[in-house]
Amino acid sequence: MEEIQVPPYFICPISLEMMKDPVTISTGITYDRENIEKWIFSAKNNTCPATKQSLTCIELTPNVTLRRFIQSWCTINASHGIERFPTPKPPVSKPQIIKLLKEAKSPKMQMKSLKRLRSIASENDANKRCMESAGAMEFLASIINNNNNSNEVFEEEDGFMSTKDEALSILYQLKLSENGLRSLIMSGNGAFIESLTRVMQHGSYESRAYAVMLMKDMFKVSTPTLLLSLKQEFFTQVVQVLRDEISQKAMKASLQVLVNVCPFGRNRVKAAEAGAIRVLVDLLLYSSEKRVCEFMLVLLDQICQSAEGRAELLNHPGGLAIVSKKILRVSKVGSERAIKILHSISKFSSTPSVVQEMLSLGVVAKLCLVLQVDCGSKAKERAREILKFHVKAWKDSSCIPNNLLSSYPF
Secondary structure (H helix, E strand, C coil): CCCCCCCHHHECCCCCCECCCEEECCCCCEEEHHHHHHHHHHCCCCECCCCCCECCCCCCEECHHHHHHHHHHHHHCHHHCCCCCCCCCCCCCHHHHHHHHHHHCCCCCHHHHHHHHHHHHHHCHHHHHHHHHCCHHHHHHHHHHCCCCCCCEEEECCEEEEHHHHHHHHHHHCCCCHHHHHHHHHHHHHHHHHHHHHHHHHCCHHHHHHHHHHHHHHHCCCCHHHHHCCCHHHHHHHHHHHHHCCCHHHHHHHHHHHHHHCCCHHHHHHHHHCCHHHHHHHHHCCCCCHHHHHHHHHHHHHHCCCHHHHHHHHHCCCHHHHHHHCCCCCCHHHHHHHHHHHHHHHHHCCCHHHHHHHHHCCHHHHHHHHCCCCCCHHHHHHHHHHHHHCHHHHCCCCCCCHHHHCCCCC
Protein backbone atom coordinates (compact mmCIF):
# COMPACT_ATOMS: atom_id res chain seq x y z
CA MET A 1 0.00 0.00 0.00
CA GLU A 2 1.34 3.42 -0.91
CA GLU A 3 2.11 5.80 1.94
CA ILE A 4 -0.57 8.45 2.44
CA GLN A 5 0.78 11.97 2.95
CA VAL A 6 -1.24 14.16 5.29
CA PRO A 7 -1.22 17.86 4.32
CA PRO A 8 0.95 19.80 6.83
CA TYR A 9 -1.84 22.24 7.73
CA PHE A 10 -3.91 19.26 8.95
CA ILE A 11 -1.29 18.56 11.62
CA CYS A 12 -1.38 19.92 15.16
CA PRO A 13 1.87 21.89 15.80
CA ILE A 14 2.10 20.51 19.35
CA SER A 15 1.66 16.77 18.88
CA LEU A 16 2.29 16.22 15.13
CA GLU A 17 -0.99 14.29 15.01
CA MET A 18 -3.85 15.00 12.61
CA MET A 19 -6.34 17.52 13.93
CA LYS A 20 -9.82 16.28 14.73
CA ASP A 21 -11.25 19.45 16.24
CA PRO A 22 -9.19 22.44 15.01
CA VAL A 23 -9.51 25.62 17.03
CA THR A 24 -7.83 29.00 16.69
CA ILE A 25 -6.38 30.86 19.69
CA SER A 26 -5.92 34.61 20.18
CA THR A 27 -2.57 34.65 18.30
CA GLY A 28 -4.27 33.34 15.14
CA ILE A 29 -2.59 29.91 15.20
CA THR A 30 -4.78 26.81 14.81
CA TYR A 31 -4.32 23.72 17.02
CA ASP A 32 -6.22 20.56 17.80
CA ARG A 33 -8.59 21.32 20.68
CA GLU A 34 -7.52 18.42 22.89
CA ASN A 35 -3.82 19.24 22.60
CA ILE A 36 -4.05 23.00 23.09
CA GLU A 37 -6.36 22.48 26.09
CA LYS A 38 -3.71 20.22 27.65
CA TRP A 39 -1.09 22.88 26.94
CA ILE A 40 -3.11 25.71 28.49
CA PHE A 41 -5.02 24.04 31.29
CA SER A 42 -3.17 20.90 32.38
CA ALA A 43 0.36 22.24 31.81
CA LYS A 44 -0.76 25.77 32.85
CA ASN A 45 0.97 27.61 30.01
CA ASN A 46 -0.22 31.09 29.02
CA THR A 47 1.72 31.41 25.78
CA CYS A 48 1.18 30.29 22.19
CA PRO A 49 3.36 27.19 21.57
CA ALA A 50 4.29 28.35 18.05
CA THR A 51 4.81 32.11 18.47
CA LYS A 52 5.60 32.21 22.24
CA GLN A 53 3.29 35.24 22.49
CA SER A 54 1.24 35.69 25.66
CA LEU A 55 -2.41 34.72 25.26
CA THR A 56 -4.66 37.74 25.71
CA CYS A 57 -7.58 35.40 26.40
CA ILE A 58 -8.13 31.65 26.53
CA GLU A 59 -11.13 31.55 24.20
CA LEU A 60 -10.81 28.77 21.61
CA THR A 61 -12.59 29.55 18.33
CA PRO A 62 -13.59 26.51 16.21
CA ASN A 63 -11.93 26.56 12.78
CA VAL A 64 -14.94 25.13 10.93
CA THR A 65 -13.45 25.54 7.44
CA LEU A 66 -10.32 23.54 8.28
CA ARG A 67 -12.35 20.87 10.06
CA ARG A 68 -14.50 20.37 6.94
CA PHE A 69 -11.36 20.15 4.76
CA ILE A 70 -9.95 17.45 7.05
CA GLN A 71 -13.22 15.49 7.07
CA SER A 72 -13.42 15.70 3.27
CA TRP A 73 -9.82 14.50 2.94
CA CYS A 74 -10.63 11.54 5.26
CA THR A 75 -13.64 10.64 3.08
CA ILE A 76 -11.59 10.82 -0.14
CA ASN A 77 -8.94 8.54 1.37
CA ALA A 78 -11.39 6.08 2.93
CA SER A 79 -10.15 3.34 0.57
CA HIS A 80 -6.77 3.54 2.32
CA GLY A 81 -8.32 2.71 5.70
CA ILE A 82 -8.67 6.30 6.92
CA GLU A 83 -11.85 6.85 8.90
CA ARG A 84 -13.81 10.06 8.80
CA PHE A 85 -14.19 11.34 12.35
CA PRO A 86 -17.57 12.75 13.42
CA THR A 87 -18.23 16.44 13.87
CA PRO A 88 -17.28 17.18 17.50
CA LYS A 89 -19.87 18.26 20.00
CA PRO A 90 -19.74 22.07 20.38
CA PRO A 91 -18.16 23.14 23.69
CA VAL A 92 -20.16 24.85 26.39
CA SER A 93 -20.38 28.61 25.95
CA LYS A 94 -20.33 31.48 28.42
CA PRO A 95 -23.97 32.47 27.66
CA GLN A 96 -25.06 28.90 28.43
CA ILE A 97 -23.35 29.04 31.83
CA ILE A 98 -24.84 32.45 32.61
CA LYS A 99 -28.30 31.10 31.76
CA LEU A 100 -27.78 28.14 34.11
CA LEU A 101 -26.62 30.44 36.90
CA LYS A 102 -29.74 32.57 36.51
CA GLU A 103 -31.93 29.47 36.69
CA ALA A 104 -30.05 28.28 39.78
CA LYS A 105 -31.16 31.39 41.67
CA SER A 106 -34.68 29.96 41.74
CA PRO A 107 -35.08 27.68 44.81
CA LYS A 108 -37.13 25.20 42.77
CA MET A 109 -34.50 24.96 40.03
CA GLN A 110 -31.38 25.31 42.16
CA MET A 111 -30.42 21.68 42.73
CA LYS A 112 -31.21 20.70 39.14
CA SER A 113 -29.06 23.56 37.84
CA LEU A 114 -26.23 22.69 40.25
CA LYS A 115 -26.22 19.10 39.01
CA ARG A 116 -25.98 20.35 35.45
CA LEU A 117 -23.08 22.63 36.42
CA ARG A 118 -21.32 19.71 38.07
CA SER A 119 -21.74 17.63 34.92
CA ILE A 120 -20.35 20.41 32.73
CA ALA A 121 -17.34 20.92 35.02
CA SER A 122 -16.52 17.21 34.95
CA GLU A 123 -16.18 17.12 31.15
CA ASN A 124 -12.92 19.01 30.66
CA ASP A 125 -10.68 21.84 31.89
CA ALA A 126 -11.94 24.24 29.23
CA ASN A 127 -15.44 24.02 30.70
CA LYS A 128 -14.03 24.76 34.16
CA ARG A 129 -12.36 27.96 32.94
CA CYS A 130 -15.50 28.94 31.02
CA MET A 131 -17.57 28.50 34.19
CA GLU A 132 -15.08 30.57 36.19
CA SER A 133 -15.14 33.44 33.68
CA ALA A 134 -18.95 33.34 33.57
CA GLY A 135 -19.25 33.96 37.33
CA ALA A 136 -19.87 30.42 38.60
CA MET A 137 -17.29 30.87 41.36
CA GLU A 138 -19.04 33.90 42.84
CA PHE A 139 -22.44 32.22 42.66
CA LEU A 140 -21.29 28.99 44.31
CA ALA A 141 -19.46 30.92 47.02
CA SER A 142 -22.63 32.92 47.75
CA ILE A 143 -24.53 29.68 48.42
CA ILE A 144 -21.83 28.53 50.83
CA ASN A 145 -21.61 31.96 52.49
CA ASN A 146 -25.35 32.46 52.95
CA ASN A 147 -26.28 31.55 56.53
CA ASN A 148 -29.94 32.23 55.79
CA ASN A 149 -29.98 29.83 52.86
CA SER A 150 -32.63 27.16 53.22
CA ASN A 151 -29.96 24.63 52.30
CA GLU A 152 -32.49 22.08 51.15
CA VAL A 153 -31.52 18.43 51.31
CA PHE A 154 -32.17 16.15 48.33
CA GLU A 155 -31.94 12.38 48.13
CA GLU A 156 -29.18 11.02 45.91
CA GLU A 157 -28.34 7.48 44.82
CA ASP A 158 -25.60 7.23 47.45
CA GLY A 159 -27.28 9.23 50.23
CA PHE A 160 -28.47 12.80 50.79
CA MET A 161 -26.97 15.99 49.40
CA SER A 162 -27.72 19.58 50.41
CA THR A 163 -27.42 22.58 48.10
CA LYS A 164 -24.39 23.79 50.08
CA ASP A 165 -22.76 20.37 49.79
CA GLU A 166 -23.32 20.40 46.04
CA ALA A 167 -22.06 23.97 45.63
CA LEU A 168 -18.91 23.19 47.61
CA SER A 169 -18.13 20.03 45.64
CA ILE A 170 -18.50 21.93 42.34
CA LEU A 171 -16.36 24.82 43.58
CA TYR A 172 -13.54 22.41 44.49
CA GLN A 173 -13.99 20.52 41.22
CA LEU A 174 -13.48 23.76 39.23
CA LYS A 175 -9.78 23.83 40.21
CA LEU A 176 -9.81 27.61 40.09
CA SER A 177 -7.03 29.66 38.56
CA GLU A 178 -4.68 31.58 40.88
CA ASN A 179 -6.64 34.78 40.24
CA GLY A 180 -9.87 32.97 41.03
CA LEU A 181 -8.46 31.61 44.28
CA ARG A 182 -7.24 35.07 45.30
CA SER A 183 -10.69 36.54 44.59
CA LEU A 184 -12.26 33.81 46.70
CA ILE A 185 -9.90 34.54 49.60
CA MET A 186 -10.58 38.28 49.52
CA SER A 187 -14.35 38.00 49.08
CA GLY A 188 -16.20 39.49 52.01
CA ASN A 189 -12.94 40.44 53.74
CA GLY A 190 -12.15 36.84 54.64
CA ALA A 191 -15.78 35.81 55.20
CA PHE A 192 -15.40 32.79 52.93
CA ILE A 193 -12.76 31.28 55.24
CA GLU A 194 -15.26 31.56 58.11
CA SER A 195 -17.90 29.88 55.94
CA LEU A 196 -15.55 26.96 55.23
CA THR A 197 -14.78 26.77 58.95
CA ARG A 198 -18.50 26.39 59.66
CA VAL A 199 -18.70 23.64 57.03
CA MET A 200 -15.84 21.81 58.76
CA GLN A 201 -17.68 22.16 62.05
CA HIS A 202 -21.21 21.19 61.00
CA GLY A 203 -20.98 19.64 57.53
CA SER A 204 -21.00 16.05 56.36
CA TYR A 205 -17.73 14.11 56.16
CA GLU A 206 -17.61 14.68 52.40
CA SER A 207 -18.20 18.43 52.68
CA ARG A 208 -15.62 18.77 55.46
CA ALA A 209 -13.10 17.07 53.19
CA TYR A 210 -13.96 19.40 50.28
CA ALA A 211 -13.69 22.42 52.58
CA VAL A 212 -10.17 21.62 53.79
CA MET A 213 -9.01 20.60 50.28
CA LEU A 214 -10.28 23.92 48.89
CA MET A 215 -8.48 25.76 51.69
CA LYS A 216 -5.27 23.98 50.76
CA ASP A 217 -5.49 25.43 47.23
CA MET A 218 -6.44 28.89 48.51
CA PHE A 219 -3.62 29.15 51.03
CA LYS A 220 -1.01 28.47 48.35
CA VAL A 221 -1.75 31.93 46.92
CA SER A 222 -2.79 33.66 50.14
CA THR A 223 -1.16 36.71 51.72
CA PRO A 224 0.53 36.73 55.15
CA THR A 225 -2.05 39.27 56.33
CA LEU A 226 -4.90 36.81 55.87
CA LEU A 227 -2.97 33.91 57.38
CA LEU A 228 -2.22 35.99 60.47
CA SER A 229 -5.90 36.84 60.93
CA LEU A 230 -7.13 33.25 61.22
CA LYS A 231 -9.22 32.60 64.31
CA GLN A 232 -8.76 29.87 66.91
CA GLU A 233 -11.91 28.08 65.69
CA PHE A 234 -10.28 27.60 62.29
CA PHE A 235 -7.37 25.69 63.85
CA THR A 236 -9.72 23.66 66.03
CA GLN A 237 -11.74 22.48 63.03
CA VAL A 238 -8.76 21.70 60.77
CA VAL A 239 -7.21 19.63 63.57
CA GLN A 240 -10.56 17.87 64.05
CA VAL A 241 -10.64 16.90 60.36
CA LEU A 242 -7.15 15.52 60.84
CA ARG A 243 -8.21 13.64 63.95
CA ASP A 244 -11.28 12.12 62.28
CA GLU A 245 -9.20 10.71 59.40
CA ILE A 246 -12.03 11.30 56.93
CA SER A 247 -9.90 10.26 53.97
CA GLN A 248 -6.27 10.17 52.90
CA LYS A 249 -6.82 13.22 50.68
CA ALA A 250 -8.43 15.16 53.53
CA MET A 251 -5.58 14.20 55.87
CA LYS A 252 -2.93 15.40 53.43
CA ALA A 253 -4.87 18.60 52.75
CA SER A 254 -5.23 19.29 56.50
CA LEU A 255 -1.49 18.82 57.00
CA GLN A 256 -0.68 21.13 54.08
CA VAL A 257 -3.08 23.78 55.35
CA LEU A 258 -1.45 23.77 58.79
CA VAL A 259 2.06 23.74 57.31
CA ASN A 260 1.15 26.83 55.26
CA VAL A 261 -0.17 28.78 58.25
CA CYS A 262 2.29 27.73 60.99
CA PRO A 263 5.41 29.65 59.94
CA PHE A 264 3.86 32.47 61.98
CA GLY A 265 4.42 32.47 65.75
CA ARG A 266 0.88 33.22 66.88
CA ASN A 267 -0.50 30.52 64.56
CA ARG A 268 1.85 27.95 66.10
CA VAL A 269 0.38 28.74 69.50
CA LYS A 270 -3.17 28.43 68.14
CA ALA A 271 -2.34 25.09 66.53
CA ALA A 272 -0.87 23.82 69.80
CA GLU A 273 -3.94 24.99 71.74
CA ALA A 274 -6.17 23.20 69.19
CA GLY A 275 -4.51 19.89 70.10
CA ALA A 276 -2.45 19.48 66.93
CA ILE A 277 0.56 17.98 68.72
CA ARG A 278 -1.37 15.11 70.30
CA VAL A 279 -3.12 14.28 67.02
CA LEU A 280 0.15 14.34 65.06
CA VAL A 281 1.96 12.09 67.52
CA ASP A 282 -0.95 9.63 67.55
CA LEU A 283 -1.01 9.53 63.74
CA LEU A 284 2.77 9.12 63.51
CA LEU A 285 2.57 5.99 65.65
CA TYR A 286 1.20 3.98 62.75
CA SER A 287 1.76 6.17 59.64
CA SER A 288 4.16 4.64 57.15
CA GLU A 289 3.65 6.69 53.97
CA LYS A 290 6.79 8.74 53.42
CA ARG A 291 5.17 11.98 52.25
CA VAL A 292 2.58 12.00 55.05
CA CYS A 293 5.23 11.36 57.70
CA GLU A 294 7.35 14.20 56.29
CA PHE A 295 4.43 16.61 56.49
CA MET A 296 3.73 15.56 60.08
CA LEU A 297 7.34 16.03 61.14
CA VAL A 298 7.56 19.40 59.37
CA LEU A 299 4.41 20.52 61.19
CA LEU A 300 5.62 19.19 64.55
CA ASP A 301 8.86 21.10 64.02
CA GLN A 302 6.97 24.32 63.28
CA ILE A 303 4.71 24.04 66.32
CA CYS A 304 7.58 23.00 68.62
CA GLN A 305 9.25 26.31 67.88
CA SER A 306 6.72 27.70 70.39
CA ALA A 307 6.85 27.04 74.15
CA GLU A 308 3.25 25.83 74.01
CA GLY A 309 4.09 23.31 71.30
CA ARG A 310 7.09 21.92 73.16
CA ALA A 311 5.05 21.58 76.34
CA GLU A 312 2.35 19.63 74.47
CA LEU A 313 4.92 17.29 72.94
CA LEU A 314 6.50 16.58 76.32
CA ASN A 315 3.07 16.00 77.90
CA HIS A 316 2.33 13.23 75.40
CA PRO A 317 3.59 9.87 76.75
CA GLY A 318 4.92 8.90 73.34
CA GLY A 319 6.02 12.32 72.07
CA LEU A 320 9.80 12.06 72.38
CA ALA A 321 9.78 8.33 71.59
CA ILE A 322 7.95 8.62 68.25
CA VAL A 323 10.01 11.62 67.10
CA SER A 324 13.21 9.72 67.88
CA LYS A 325 11.89 6.58 66.19
CA LYS A 326 11.35 8.41 62.89
CA ILE A 327 15.01 9.43 62.64
CA LEU A 328 16.69 7.45 59.82
CA ARG A 329 13.38 5.66 59.09
CA VAL A 330 11.43 8.07 56.89
CA SER A 331 13.70 10.12 54.65
CA LYS A 332 16.51 12.65 54.82
CA VAL A 333 13.94 15.42 55.21
CA GLY A 334 12.12 13.46 57.93
CA SER A 335 15.36 12.84 59.86
CA GLU A 336 16.37 16.51 59.65
CA ARG A 337 13.00 17.64 60.99
CA ALA A 338 12.93 15.06 63.78
CA ILE A 339 16.42 16.06 64.92
CA LYS A 340 15.41 19.74 64.74
CA ILE A 341 12.45 19.01 67.05
CA LEU A 342 14.76 17.32 69.58
CA HIS A 343 17.15 20.26 69.24
CA SER A 344 14.35 22.70 70.17
CA ILE A 345 13.42 20.54 73.18
CA SER A 346 17.04 20.26 74.32
CA LYS A 347 17.77 23.94 73.91
CA PHE A 348 14.63 25.45 75.43
CA SER A 349 12.77 22.80 77.47
CA SER A 350 15.42 20.44 78.85
CA THR A 351 14.48 19.88 82.49
CA PRO A 352 16.38 17.12 84.38
CA SER A 353 13.43 14.75 83.90
CA VAL A 354 13.33 15.44 80.15
CA VAL A 355 17.07 14.85 79.85
CA GLN A 356 16.72 11.53 81.67
CA GLU A 357 13.71 10.51 79.57
CA MET A 358 15.65 11.14 76.35
CA LEU A 359 18.38 8.85 77.64
CA SER A 360 16.06 6.04 78.72
CA LEU A 361 14.09 6.17 75.44
CA GLY A 362 17.22 5.63 73.37
CA VAL A 363 17.26 9.15 71.95
CA VAL A 364 20.93 9.60 72.88
CA ALA A 365 21.94 6.35 71.20
CA LYS A 366 20.02 7.35 68.06
CA LEU A 367 21.82 10.71 67.95
CA CYS A 368 25.19 8.97 68.27
CA LEU A 369 24.18 6.76 65.34
CA VAL A 370 23.31 9.85 63.28
CA LEU A 371 26.92 11.00 63.64
CA GLN A 372 28.12 7.74 62.07
CA VAL A 373 25.90 7.68 58.98
CA ASP A 374 25.33 9.92 55.97
CA CYS A 375 22.24 12.00 56.77
CA GLY A 376 23.23 15.58 55.97
CA SER A 377 25.65 18.02 57.57
CA LYS A 378 22.93 20.15 59.17
CA ALA A 379 21.34 17.14 60.88
CA LYS A 380 24.73 15.98 62.15
CA GLU A 381 25.54 19.46 63.43
CA ARG A 382 22.29 19.63 65.41
CA ALA A 383 22.73 16.08 66.74
CA ARG A 384 26.23 16.98 67.91
CA GLU A 385 24.93 20.14 69.61
CA ILE A 386 22.22 18.19 71.46
CA LEU A 387 24.78 15.70 72.74
CA LYS A 388 27.07 18.53 73.86
CA PHE A 389 24.21 20.31 75.67
CA HIS A 390 23.86 17.38 78.06
CA VAL A 391 27.31 15.80 78.04
CA LYS A 392 27.55 15.83 81.85
CA ALA A 393 24.30 13.88 82.25
CA TRP A 394 24.84 11.42 79.41
CA LYS A 395 28.58 10.76 78.93
CA ASP A 396 28.91 7.98 81.54
CA SER A 397 25.53 6.34 80.94
CA SER A 398 25.29 2.61 80.44
CA CYS A 399 22.32 3.25 78.12
CA ILE A 400 24.69 4.14 75.28
CA PRO A 401 25.99 1.03 73.47
CA ASN A 402 29.77 0.75 73.42
CA ASN A 403 29.86 0.73 69.62
CA LEU A 404 28.16 4.14 69.60
CA LEU A 405 29.91 5.65 72.61
CA SER A 406 33.00 6.36 70.52
CA SER A 407 30.91 8.76 68.44
CA TYR A 408 29.91 10.87 71.44
CA PRO A 409 31.41 14.38 71.04
CA PHE A 410 32.86 14.71 74.56
